Amino acid sequence: MDMLAGKVKRTEATINTMATRPDAHTAPDRPIRINAEDVTVHYGAKQALFGISIEIPDRAVTSFIGPSGCGKSTFLRCINRMNDTIEGAKVGGTITLDGENIYDPSLDVVELRARIGMVFQKPNPFPKSIYENVAYGPKIHGLARNKADLDEIVISSLKKAGLFEEVKDRLNEPGTGLSGGQQQRLCIARAIAVGPEVILMDEPCSALDPIATAIIEELIDELRENYTIVIVTHSMQQAARVSQKTAFFHLGKLIEVGPTSDIFTNPVHKQTQDYIMGRIG
Amino acid sequence: MTQLNSFIIAALLIVLLGFAYQSGWARSRKLVTANGVKIHSRSQYHGALVAIWVLIPALLILGLWAFFGPNITRAFTVTQIPADVVATLDQPALNAAIQRLQALASGYGVSGDLAPYEQGAGAALRNFQLVTFLIVLAAVAVAGILALLFARSRIDARLRARTHVERIINLLLLACSAVAILTTVGIVASLLTEALRFFTFISPFDFFFGTVWQPNNSGTAGNYxxxxxxxxxxxxxxxxxxxxxxxxxxxxxxxxxxxxxxxxxxxxxxxxxxxxxxxxxxxxxxxxxxxxxxxxxxxxxxxxxxxxxxxxxxxxxxxxxxxxxxxxxxxxxxxxxxxxxxxxxxxxxxxxxxxxxxxxxxxxxxxxxxxxxxxxxxxxxxxxxxxxxxxxxxxxxxxxxxxxxxxxxxxxxxxxxxxxxxxxxxxxxxxxxxxxxxxxxxxxxxxxxxxxxxxxxxxxx
Missing domain, CATH: 1.10.3720.10 (MetI-like)
Structure with missing residues (x-):
């Protein structure tokens, strides 16, 4: 109960500091990195997304919120074309990254995914050592010329993910032996190691306890300096804490999008308001 | 004759079981309507429990008969062969004589001439088989009915029939898995004992490390x-x-x-x-x-x-x-x-x-x-x-x-x-x-x- 109260208090505090923080307002004015226009997704006969259009700013955190099954994860997976791996999924409309259509047939999806990294809902380290988990991406993309290079990439990625100090003495132990929060930071390090420009996070904290969640949220805030981050979350408090821009999805439609502080303090649509007040979802 | 016997016994058992289930069910139903007391188990369980009570003694008797019956019949058959004839027969010949008598008793007849005693002995055996069958049948029926009455008299609102029935089902499942395990154990045991017998002829060393496989299939002692x-x-x-x-x-x-x-x-x-x-x-x-x-x-x-x-x-x-x-x-x-x-x-x-x-x-x-x-x-x-x-x-x-x-x-x-x-x-x-x-x-x-x-x-x- 105390923890919950603390969480609520913290949310309010975060919203307040956000309102006063200069970049909280300026973030949506940053240059547009990703532009989606009229994106639809069909899974077989079932339509999951209806005409989503949204602009995602550079080096800021954009969060997608909405009730379960609203399509926010589906849309996230369109951005790095992960829906390609699902049989029967059809994506329509256009999504551009720096003005380049990512659904262009001539575009190499492998290259795209190296530029747009992804962190998943459940921590999913490979059944390999901690070192190998992080080194895997650089290896398949040929980013390191020699072992020393690779070591450096691994160490700097682990440092950026805030995990290095905890695992530096056991880099050769299996990644699956870490705690849930550590595993998720390992997955973030793994994504960073490839040198992406964008990082997509699909409910990265939903399998974690509040303390591990707080650590990851701090990390996201730091990563914002260098990466364009899109995060899907079930927790409105989390969206309020970490993001500068928020998009509310409902039943496969994008209902409202705007600066996070506006969405949470002054939503335009009634559905958004209802969701934020806990009346739907 | 034997098929018919099994059929009669099975039919008797089924009738008994159906009757037992019905009577247990009906009696427990009456408990409900009579005084409105909440009974522990539902009527199906009471019926099933009575049926199980009937089945167990009946199966016990049949099992005992299946186990000892053949020996008893055999002993009786031997008594029907004149002592002086028995004295002249060795073991295989005695078995053959017994088989002839059983064939006679079953009404199939035998080849060759009948020895003077055989006709009478066959008839006696036939009577004996009929009488024992009737005894077994009666025993099953009496035991079943006694068990039914006993189990029926135990029925009351507090009898935990469901618990009992479920425990018995548990045992039944255990028995089924035991069959699989015991079969494996039995196969291994028979393999082991026969293999050990083999090793009394051929040393294990020659078997496991020998490089020549040439069994002498018509060979006798010393030249296997x-x-x-x-x-x-x-x-x-x-x-x-x-x-x-x-x-x-x-x-x-x-x-x-x-x-x-x-x-x-x-x-x-x-x-x-x-x-x-x-x-x-x-x-x-x-x-x-x-x-x-x-x-x-x-x-x-x-x-x-x-x-x-x-x-x-x-x-x-x-x-x-x-x-x-x-x-x-x-x-x-x-x-x-x-x-x-x-x-x-x-x-x-x-x-x-x-x-x-x-x-x-x-x-x-x-x-x-x-x-x-x-x-x-x-x-x-x-x-x-x-x-x-x-x-x-x-x-x-x-x-x-x-x-x-x-x-x-x-x-x-x-x-x-x-x-x-x-x-x-x-x-x-x-x-x-x-x-x-x-x-x-x-x-x-x-x-x-x-x-x-x-x-x-x-x-x-």
Whole structure:
């Protein structure tokens, strides 16, 4: 109960500091990195997304919120074309990254995914050592010329993910032996190691306890300096804490999008308001 | 007569059971309506409990009769043969005489002339059988009815009939699993005792380390022949190795294709077809080896200047490999599908290609399970008989050339057990020693495979 109260208090505090923080307002004015226009997704006969259009700013955190099954994860997976791996999924409309259509047939999806990294809902380290988990991406993309290079990439990625100090003495132990929060930071390090420009996070904290969640949220805030981050979350408090821009999805439609502080303090649509007040979802 | 007897007893039991169930059910129903007390168990359970109470003494009596009945009948039959005649008969002749009397009693008649006593003795036996049958029947009925009355009198609101019935069902399930376990124990025990008898003729050292397999099938004491298992073991292992060389790559690649690349419609169509391969009787694969594959390999050998026999380790191994492809592919396919989707997504999300994902993430994650599948396939190949009987050439000589005929442990068991077998000499007893060896090999492989598969499961569940 105390923890919950603390969480609520913290949310309010975060919203307040956000309102006063200069970049909280300026973030949506940053240059547009990703532009989606009229994106639809069909899974077989079932339509999951209806005409989503949204602009995602550079080096800021954009969060997608909405009730379960609203399509926010589906849309996230369109951005790095992960829906390609699902049989029967059809994506329509256009999504551009720096003005380049990512659904262009001539575009190499492998290259795209190296530029747009992804962190998943459940921590999913490979059944390999901690070192190998992080080194895997650089290896398949040929980013390191020699072992020393690779070591450096691994160490700097682990440092950026805030995990290095905890695992530096056991880099050769299996990644699956870490705690849930550590595993998720390992997955973030793994994504960073490839040198992406964008990082997509699909409910990265939903399998974690509040303390591990707080650590990851701090990390996201730091990563914002260098990466364009899109995060899907079930927790409105989390969206309020970490993001500068928020998009509310409902039943496969994008209902409202705007600066996070506006969405949470002054939503335009009634559905958004209802969701934020806990009346739907 | 006996069929009719069993039928009468079964009918009696069913009637009794139905009546018992009905009466238990009805009595417990009355409890409900009479005073409105809440009863512990529902009426079905009371009915079932009464029925079980009836069944148990009846089955006990029948079991006792099944166990002691034949001996009692036999003892009675012997008393019907005049003592002076019995004195002249040795054991087999006495058995024959008893059989004649039983045939007479059953009304089928016998060949040859009747001895003076036989007609009367047959009639007496017939009467005896009828009387004992009636006694047993009456005993069953009386015991059943007594049990019914007793069980019925116990019914009241507090009787925990459901608990009792469920405990009995529990015991029944336990008994069923005990049957499987006890059968295994019994088979092992019989293999062991007979194999030990074999080792009184041939020393274990000569058996396990002997390099010559030459049983002297008509030999007598002192000249049994040689029973070295090594030529058979080498044949078995050679054929198994060839089979695995065929089955593992093909099966594994098929599994990878089906689970990762194939369109779901193709998969829905191809997977059952591959699995049908597992349903083809092995003797049919034997034909295939003997009639098609063997001659084909011989011709190919001629073309390239190799001397390949039509029946050889190669022929049997290749066909056996084809036979176990579905084992490998089906099991590997399941295991590849068990690898969590999140792992695959993780690799794709890093920009790994499909083949990189399969090679670097899926296969390592699934490896223990796949090894388990291979070991199960190996133990199946080792125990396979029909293909080898037809296609391996049955030549129990120790040599390393897969193009020549070989013999395996299974084939030699078949050879030693066909024809005259009296289980008095090592010629047929060796089959048990061979069977035991085979059993131990496949048992170890299975245990190892299960151990590996289980470790794989623990990792993801």
């Amino acid at each position: 022949g040689s029973y070295g298992i090594l030529p058979l073991l080498s044949g078995t292992l050679m054929i198994t190795a060839i089979a695995m060389l065929v089955a593992v790559p093909i099966g594994l690649m098929a599994a990878i294709y089906l689970s990762q690349y194939a369109h779901h419609r193709l998969r829905a169509f191809a997977k059952p077809i591959i699995e049908i391969l597992a349903g083809i009787p092995t003797i049919v694969f034997g034909f295939l080896a003997l009639v098609t594959v063997g001659p084909f390999l011989r011709d190919v050998g001629n073309l390239v200047g190799l001397d390949i026999s039509a029946t050889s380790a190669l022929t049997a191994g290749i066909v056996m490999g084809i036979m176990i492809i579905p084992f490998v592919s089906s099991l590997s396919d399941d295991i590849l599908n068990q690898v969590p989707r999140t792992l695959r997504d993780g690799a794709y999300g890093l920009g790994a290609t499909k083949s990189e994902t399969i090679r670097n993430v899926l296969l390592p994650a699934a490896l223990p399970g796949i090894v388990g599948a291979f070991l199960l396939a190996v133990s199946r190949a080792i125990g396979e008989t029909m293909i080898v009987v037809l296609a391996a050439g049955n030549s129990p000589v120790l040599r390393g050339n897969p193009f020549e005929p070989v013999a395996t442990i299974t084939v030699s068991i078949v050879n030693q057990l066909t024809g005259d077998t009296d289980f008095a000499g090592p010629q047929s007893l060796v089959a048990f020693a061979l069977g035991l060896t085979l059993f131990v090999i496949t048992l170890l492989l299975n245990v190892f495979a299960l151990y590996i598969v289980r470790r794989f499961r623990e990792q993801y569940e």
